[in-house]
Amino acid sequence: MTNTLHRYGNEESFYDDYVVFASPSKGKNDEGSIPKLKKFLEMALPFKPVNVGDPAHGGALRPSRNQTIASHWIRDDQPDFRAVIDGIDEPASVSAVFDNLQTAEKFLKTVKEADLGLCINISTSIANAQKCCRFAGIAPHSIGYSLGFEGKTEKLPNTQILALTTMCGHGMVSSSLAKKMIDWVKEGRRTPEEAVVYLTRFCSCGIFNPSRAKRILEAARTKME
Amino acid sequence: MKINPDKCVACGNCTYVCPVGAIYVDPVIKRATVDRNECVECYACYNGLSTERLNPVLVRTVRRLFQMARLRFDPEPDICPTSAFEPEDLQWPRVVRRAFSDPRATHESTGVQGRGTEEVKTNDVTQRVKRGEVGFTIEFGRPGVGVWFRDIQKMTQALAKANVPFEKKNPLTLLMSDVSTGALREDILDEKILSAIVEIKVPIERTEEIIHLVHEVEKEIDSVVALGVGTRCDDNGEENVVSPILQRLGYKLVRAKTNTGLGRITNRLEEPSNADAPIL
Numbered sequence: 447m448t449n450t451l452h453r454y455g456n457e458e459s460f461y462d463d464y465v466v467f468a469s470p471s472k473g474k475n476d477e478g479s480i481p482k483l484k485k486f487l488e489m490a491l492p493f494k495p496v497n498v499g500d501p502a503h504g505g506a507l508r509p510s511r512n513q514t515i516a517s518h519w520i521r522d523d524q525p526d527f528r529a530v531i532d533g534i535d536e537p538a539s540v541s542a543v544f545d546n547l548q549t550a551e552k553f554l555k556t557v558k559e560a561d562l563g564l565c566i567n568i569s570t571s572i573a574n575a576q577k578c579c580r581f582a583g584i585a586p587h588s589i590g591y592s593l594g595f596e597g598k599t600e601k602l603p604n605t606q607i608l609a610l611t612t613m614c615g616h617g618m619v620s621s622s623l624a625k626k627m628i629d630w631v632k633e634g635r636r637t638p639e640e641a642v643v644y645l646t647r648f649c650s651c652g653i654f655n656p657s658r659a660k661r662i663l664e665a666a667r668t669k670m671e
Numbered sequence: 672m673k674i675n676p677d678k679c680v681a682c683g684n685c686t687y688v689c690p691v692g693a694i695y696v697d698p699v700i701k702r703a704t705v706d707r708n709e710c711v712e713c714y715a716c717y718n719g720l721s722t723e724r725l726n727p728v729l730v731r732t733v734r735r736l737f738q739m740a741r742l743r744f745d746p747e748p749d750i751c752p753t754s755a756f757e758p759e760d761l762q763w764p765r766v767v768r769r770a771f772s773d774p775r776a777t778h779e780s781t782g783v784q785g786r787g788t789e790e791v792k793t794n795d796v797t798q799r800v801k802r803g804e805v806g807f808t809i810e811f812g813r814p815g816v817g818v819w820f821r822d823i824q825k826m827t828q829a830l831a832k833a834n835v836p837f838e839k840k841n842p843l844t845l846l847m848s849d850v851s852t853g854a855l856r857e858d859i860l861d862e863k864i865l866s867a868i869v870e871i872k873v874p875i876e877r878t879e880e881i882i883h884l885v886h887e888v889e890k891e892i893d894s895v896v897a898l899g900v901g902t903r904c905d906d907n908g909e910e911n912v913v914s915p916i917l918q919r920l921g922y923k924l925v926r927a928k929t930n931t932g933l934g935r936i937t938n939r940l941e942e943p944s945n946a947d948a949p950i951l
Contacts, residue, residue, distance in 0.1 A: 449774075451928050452813065452897045460926065471793035475937040501774060509721040509749065517723070518747050539792070558933060565793045565934035575929040585908030587932030588794040590808075590901035593882075593922050597889040597896040601816045611814050616774040617865050618715045621815045622687040626748065635745065644749045648688065648719040650774050 449615020450541070450569035450653055451592045454608040460571040463613075463658050464550035464578070466490070466557070467541035468564040475563050476537040482562045483540045487531045489560060490542035493553045497525065497543040499652010503533040507646045507656075523643045530652060545657035547574060551581035558582050606666045610659055614649040623648070628666045638663040672710060672717060676702045678755035680730040684748055685716050685756070690865060691817045703755070711817050711865045712761060713772035721747075722754040764859045767820075770842065772865035790870060791901035795934040800901055805875050805913055808899035809885060811892065812866035818894040820846075821860040823867055827853030829888045830871060835881065838870035875902070878916050908932075 450465045468486040470479035487498050499505035506525030510517075534540060544550040550568070557566055568575050572591075579586055595602060602608055603621040610624040611617070627641035636644075641663055642656045674685070674694075679702040686694045686703065693709035694716065696702070730752055737744045746752070761769055769776050790808055791800055800806040809826060812818035823843065830837070831853030837844040848856045873881055878900070889896045902913040914924055 451899055451926065452810070453926060455925075457925050467792075469792050469934075471796050471934070473938060474793065474796040475934060477938045509719055511722050513721045513723045513750055515723065515725060517721070517750070521747070554931070558931070561933070563933075563935040563937040565795055566931045567792045567928050568931065569926070569928040571925055572927045572929075575927060579908060579929065579931060582931075584931045584933070585906065586904045586910075586929045587908075587934075588791040588800060588901060588903050588930040589910050590791045590806075590899050590928040590930075591914070591917065591922075591924050592926045592928075593898035593900060593917065595895050595897050596886070597892055598816070598894055601895060602814070608814070615813070617690045617812075617814050618713070618719055618774065620688050620690040620692075620715065622689070622692060623748070626687050630748075644747075647721070647749055648715060650718060 449651070451590060452594070452612055452615060454605065454612040457571045457573060459609065460574060461547070462545040462661065463570055463655050464544040464547070464574065465541055465569040465653050466544070466550065466553060467539050467567050467569070468562065469539040469567065470537040470564055475565070479537045479564060480534055482564055483534050483537070484531050485560065486557065486562060486564065487540055487542060489556050490553055491527055493544065493549040495527070495542040496545045496655060496657040497646065497652050498527050498530045498541065499649070500530060500534050500540045501538050501651035502536055503530070504650055505646065505652025505654065506530055507643060509647050523640070541651065541653050543653060543655050545655065547577060551578045554578045554584065555582035558584055604671045606662060606671050609662050610645065613654045613659060615653065616650060618648045618650050619645050619654065628663060628670070631663050631667050632670070638667070672705055672712060672714065673757045673759055674703050674705055675755045675757050676700060678727050678753040679703050680727050680734060680753055682734070682746060682752060684746070685720060685751060687748065688716055688719055690715050690815045709863065711772040711863050712765070712769035713865045714758070714769070714775070717756045717758055718775065719749070720751045720756070721749055723750060723752045724754050725752045727753045764862055767846070767859050768862055768864050771867050790899070791930055792928060793934065794901070794903070794930050795932045796936050800872060800903060802903045803875055804872055804902070805878050806870065806872045806901040807881060808901070809869040809871070810866055810897040810899070812864065812894050813897055816895050817863050817865055818867065818892070819861065819863050820855055822892040822894055823869070824853065824855045824860065825891050826869060826885070826888050827855065829853070829884060830869070833880070833884055835871050835873060838872065841868070841870045843867055843869055875912060878913060879920060882920055
């Protein structure tokens with residue numbers, strides 16, 4: 447899941463970004479893993495995640511195939527965490543996204559105590575991960591560092607757009623849509639809350655952090671980079 | 672991916688959601704059109720847009736009236752109002768575009784969705800990267816730039832020349848015609864994808880050499896590269912071996928993925944078959 451690794455931002459910008467995910471490994475701990483994956487997300491709910499997801503079906507906010515013309519005025523913008531949990535039907539990484547350190551710490555501790563046997567990772571700043579692990583009494587096994595983007599970086603968009611789009615590491619949130627949402631917020635055509643819902647629906651595995659995205663959009667309203 | 676011209680109303684919503692900007696409204700036919708050369712078959716348009724089934728003639732008429740009156744039409748930006756997107760039955764070699772670009776398409780070779788294998792996220796049960804080793808994920812094309820296989824081959828060939836072994840289960844490795852030279856299959860070189868990950872593993876002593884090599888080769892690649900470096904922690908959960916090397920090379924380490932080590936091998940062990948039994 448390198449898709450959580452290369453989020454753009456400095457250390458401070460990850461204070462509200464914690465992706466905790468559970469992975470079964472083929473041939474190692476994937477047998478009978480579906481109930482455990484569901485339990486992992488069930489355990490996350492009391493800690494009020496801002497998103498949960500599985501890569502096969504999506505996150506808590508999904509596109510709909512059955513919109514009517516009324517959806518232009520009345521639309522369900524509420525995340526459906528239950529649909530994500532009920533929909534897990536194959537062994538694959540599932541994730542829960544939190545927007546504050548305290549809940550991420552407590553959730554990780556709860557996961558440790560549950561001893562699911564699944565591989566559990568946390569993706570955030572290095573300092574935040576250390577705090578979470580320390581709180582949960584965990585000595586990490588391995589670490590994967592992001593060294594950021596290199597090569598023809600002139601092809602990348604500005605840093606605000608990059609901070610938004612890299613929250614879907616699969617690249618399903620396009621730079622053009624992120625730019626459009628920043629513009630719409632600036633113009634007052636949509637609130638940051640509304641704009642975030644559009645962006646979140648495109649993330650196909652539910653790791654997009656709507657809380658952090660809202661903060662970035664709010665900042666971009668007055669200060670465009 | 673195709674857009675049905677009989678259904679499309681040229682609302683333009685889809686032109687914004689394409690991660691590589693391959694959709695545009697053709698001024699001649701006045702319909703949204705997919706640039707097949709640039710399209711990476713990621714299905715972000717088909718999977719990400721919500722859909723309505725409005726009557727295209729009616730929608731076009733309303734849009735025309737609004738346009739004549741210079742009134743701004745302000746629809747929801749993530750809806751295709753007439754369900755105009757129609758997936759194609761992709762054939763080889765174009766089908767590899769989707770395998771590397773659509774996160775919901777599974778690589779048949781690895782059984783893993785997405786672009787790579789499991790790198791360090793399952794290292795606590797696979798022990799793939801051991802103490803004294805460092806695993807690299809060299810990712811091309813992300814975010815939203817895309818990459819051609821012919822560019823990726825420049826990197827795989829340079830790594831092979833440096834005697835770097837490739838991760839066997841990685842989908843890119845499985846597309847090599849000659850792993851010893853890093854050559855990819857000839858028939859996929861002109862295919863463009865959203866992103867792909869080369870996975871390698873070397874002794875820690877080669878960390879600096881590999882990073883310098885990647886820096887040199889990426890100058891010849893018309894895309895962006897995202898480097899990830901994975902390694903084992905010590906018994907206290909600390910990592911003080913690779914990070915000093917990276918910092919010495921000028922990297923400011925900010926973000927990481929931390930494997931907590933809570934994973935266990937829980938699958939039942941397979942009974943050894945007679946065929947595997949030693950001959951007495």
